[in-house]
Amino acid sequence: MRGRSLAVLSLSLLNVFALAAGLAVAKLTPERHLSPQPPSVAGRDLVRASAEIPAADPAGGRMPAAQALAGRLSAVIGGPQAKINAVVVDAKTGRALFEQRADQPATPASTTKLATTVAALATVGPSHRITTQVVRGTGGGIVLVGGGDPTLTALPARADAGHPPYASLLDLAKQTATALKASGVTRVRVDYDASAYQGPRTAAGWKPNYLPEGELAPVTALTVDEGRVSPADPSKRSRVADPPSVAAGIFARLLTRDGVAAKAGRKATAQQGAARLGAVQSPPLSALIEHLLTESDNDVAEAVARQVALKLGRPATFADAAQAVRQTLAKLGVTQGVSVNDGSGLSPRNRITPLALARIIALAADPAHPQLRSVITGLPIAGFSGTLKPPRYTVAASQGGAGVVRAKTGTLAGVSTLAGLTYDADGRLLTFAFMAGDGKGPVDPGKLDQLAAAVATCGC
Numbered sequence: 001m002r003g004r005s006l007a008v009l010s011l012s013l014l015n016v017f018a019l020a021a022g023l024a025v026a027k028l029t030p031e032r033h034l035s036p037q038p039p040s041v042a043g044r045d046l047v048r049a050s051a052e053i054p055a056a057d058p059a060g061g062r063m064p065a066a067q068a069l070a071g072r073l074s075a076v077i078g079g080p081q082a083k084i085n086a087v088v089v090d091a092k093t094g095r096a097l098f099e100q101r102a103d104q105p106a107t108p109a110s111t112t113k114l115a116t117t118v119a120a121l122a123t124v125g126p127s128h129r130i131t132t133q134v135v136r137g138t139g140g141g142i143v144l145v146g147g148g149d150p151t152l153t154a155l156p157a158r159a160d161a162g163h164p165p166y167a168s169l170l171d172l173a174k175q176t177a178t179a180l181k182a183s184g185v186t187r188v189r190v191d192y193d194a195s196a197y198q199g200p201r202t203a204a205g206w207k208p209n210y211l212p213e214g215e216l217a218p219v220t221a222l223t224v225d226e227g228r229v230s231p232a233d234p235s236k237r238s239r240v241a242d243p244p245s246v247a248a249g250i251f252a253r254l255l256t257r258d259g260v261a262a263k264a265g266r267k268a269t270a271q272q273g274a275a276r277l278g279a280v281q282s283p284p285l286s287a288l289i290e291h292l293l294t295e296s297d298n299d300v301a302e303a304v305a306r307q308v309a310l311k312l313g314r315p316a317t318f319a320d321a322a323q324a325v326r327q328t329l330a331k332l333g334v335t336q337g338v339s340v341n342d343g344s345g346l347s348p349r350n351r352i353t354p355l356a357l358a359r360i361i362a363l364a365a366d367p368a369h370p371q372l373r374s375v376i377t378g379l380p381i382a383g384f385s386g387t388l389k390p391p392r393y394t395v396a397a398s399q400g401g402a403g404v405v406r407a408k409t410g411t412l413a414g415v416s417t418l419a420g421l422t423y424d425a426d427g428r429l430l431t432f433a434f435m436a437g438d439g440k441g442p443v444d445p446g447k448l449d450q451l452a453a454a455v456a457t458c459g460c
Contacts, residue, residue, distance in 0.1 A: 061427030063090050064460035066097045072454045073098050076447065084436045084447070087354040088455055091362045091421065091429040096355065105337060105351035106435040109410030110296045111419045112345030112352065114360050114375065115338055117289045119328035120304045121372050123311045126286035130307070132167055132222070134176045134251075135274035141189035142176065142277060143270040144251050146222025146244065148196050148316065149282040150303045153225050154250050155232060167280040169224055169247075173254035175278030180260050187261045191268035192248040196221035197306060199317030205347035214238055215346060216298035219306075221316070222247050226299045286374035293378030293408055294386035298344040305343025318342055334359045348412055354433035357419040361431040365421055379406035379420050382452065392449055401453030407432075414439035418448040425459035 069088060077084050080100060087102035089095065096102060130149035137143040146152075151166035180188060201218035202211070211218060214237025217227030223243035225231035230238070240246045248264045255262035282288065285304070292300035305321040308328060314320040322340045329335035337353030364375035380386030383393035383402030387409040393402040407420025419433040434451050437443035 061424065061429070063093070063095075063428055064097055064424060064426070064430070064458055068460035069455070069458055070098050072458055072460070073100075073451055076450050076454055083438055083443075084434060084451075085354045086432070086434045086451065087358050088430055088432045089355070089358040089362055091365055091431050094359070094362065096358075097430070099355070102355040102358075102433075103337065103353050105339065105353050106417075107348055107412060107415045107437075107439060108345055108350050108352040108357065108419075108435065109412045109415050109417050110298075110345040111357055111408050111410040111417045111433070111435075112340055112343070112350050113293060113296065113301050114357060114364075114408055114419060115325055115329060115340060115352065116301055116305045116308075116343040117293060117375050117378070118332070118334075118360055118364055118372055119308050119325040120285060121289065121374065122332060122369075123324075123328050124285055124307050126284060126289075126371055126374055128285040128307070129281040129283070130167075130303070131279055131281050132169075132172065133279040134172060134277045135270050136277065137189075137191050137268060137270070137274070139189070141191050141265055141268070142180075143191045143193050143268050143274070144222065144248055145193040145270050146196060146220070146247070148221045148303050148306055148310075150223065150226055150297075150299045151282045151288065152223065152247075152280070153231070154254070155225065165283070167282050169251060169280075170254060172278050172280045173251060173258050175280075177255055177258035177260045179277040180255075185260065188255065189265040190248045190252040190255065190262050191265035192222055192244045193268055193270045194220050194222040194244040195269050196310070197316040199315070199319070203318045203342035203347050205341060205349035207346075210346060211239060216302065216344065217243055219299075219302045219318075220244050221306075223299075224250055289374045290378035293375065294380055296387050296409065298346060301344040302342065329360070332363060334363055345410060346412075348415075348439060354419075354435050357417075357433035357435075358431040361419060361421055361433075365429065365431065376406065376421070379408055381406055382449070392445070393453070395446065398446065398449035398453040400457035401449060401455075404456045405452045407452060409445070410435075411445070412439065414441055414443060416443040416445040416448060418445070418452060420452065422452065422456040424455060425457055430455055 085101040085104055085106045087096055088098040090097055131147045132149050132152050133145050135143050149167050154169040217223055217239040220243045224247045227239040227243040230236040252262040252264045288300055306316040309316045309321040309324040312324045314324050326335055337356035339351045341347040341349050364372040380388035382388045382405035405422045407418050410417035415437040417435045421431045423429055432455055434448040
């Protein structure tokens with residue numbers, strides 16, 4: 001029982017960390033719970049300890065026997081002809097314990113976000129905040145300047161939000177109105193500057209239905225409430241066509257309400273050194289990353305990717321953000337097998353190998369890289385949170401992974417992926433990546449859950 005005790009203790013410590021970090025998780029629409037607080041594993045009827053659990057090694061659990069692990073996984077996969085690329089890696093040694101086409105690139109879907117977030121934390125840092133500001137313009141105008149903060153909201157703050165304060169357009173309007181009235185200005189034009197981002201607002205390979213169906217908004221440096229047409233109603237997913245101009249219109253109305261008659265102006269570029277009238281900041285990057293991984297938020301992922309480009313002195317375009325991510329991963333030694341076109345994983349042109357995903361997760365879990373910790377705490381908990389909430393991990397074949405597996409999901413037409421980590425029954429920390437489908441037919445994400453559960457329950 002010692003192995004299971006160590007595993008449960010490690011999980012408990014990880015969940016305590018996650019709950020504390022959850023208080024710092026950013027949220028884009030106030031009606032959405034970004035970092036659900038999982039109940040205790042013991043409190044779930046579906047989570048049962050195995051009757052026979054081998055003793056654990058004091059150094060962190062015994063490494064599974066590769067042959068025994070392969071037997072368990074192969075039985076679920078159904079043989080080498082199955083359209084599943086897979087790998088399981090020992091986190092401590094980096095040794096691959098199971099491989100099936102592990103070095104062959106596949107469509108990662110939203111597991112792309114693992115590469116994006118590790119690169120962002122390694123370059124920009126977990127404490128970085130994104131600033132939205134207002135400065136004086138020309139011709140009696142002011143300029144609303146976007147820095148690429150997807151958490152900027154015009155909705156009132158909620159006391160029960162359960163996250164750190166996100167950037168408030170209402171607060172920015174009050175700051176600006178106070179400054180303008182102090183200088184005797186009571187009427188103004190609101191221009192807007194979204195020049196922090198360049199290039200197309202959609203990535204290569206994105207399907208035309210992504211924007212109208214609300215997968216994300218057009219990617220710009222200035223947007224409010226993720227560009228949602230009805231931000232107060234999370235059931236309505238539609239997005240506005242031009243987020244910066246809509247943001248300027250909302251801001252003008254807020255200024256008017258605060259005593260400065262304002263009208264929306266035009267696209268502009270703020271002058272260097274222009275006097276600042278107000279500013280608000282996003283939650284720290286670590287909180288944004290926990291949210292985007294838990295909920296698989298595409299808008300935040302694209303914003304985070306561009307922060308990497310900006311930090312490295314590149315233009316904030318899709319192409320440059322992708323290159324900046326790869327450049328950072330190369331410095332970390334985990335770029336082999338990674339080719340991306342966006343930060344969210346919506347592009348079916350992205351290609352990542354299972355081995356690359358497992359190594360990226362192992363890097364983030366390594367105590368030698370504490371700045372990457374929010375990648376691990378942001379991973380959904382099987383059967384409890386985010387994209388792994390029930391009904392996932394509620395059937396007999398995958399129940400053994402509930403509360404133990406933490407993993408990022410990925411879904412596109414004909415593609416399903418799962419990449420994460422777990423302690424096995426002996427208390428050994430293992431990372432894994434399972435990538436199913438070729439985009440041409442149906443896939444069953446439940447089989448990937450079964451594979452992760454097989455790793456978690458292995459006393460091999």
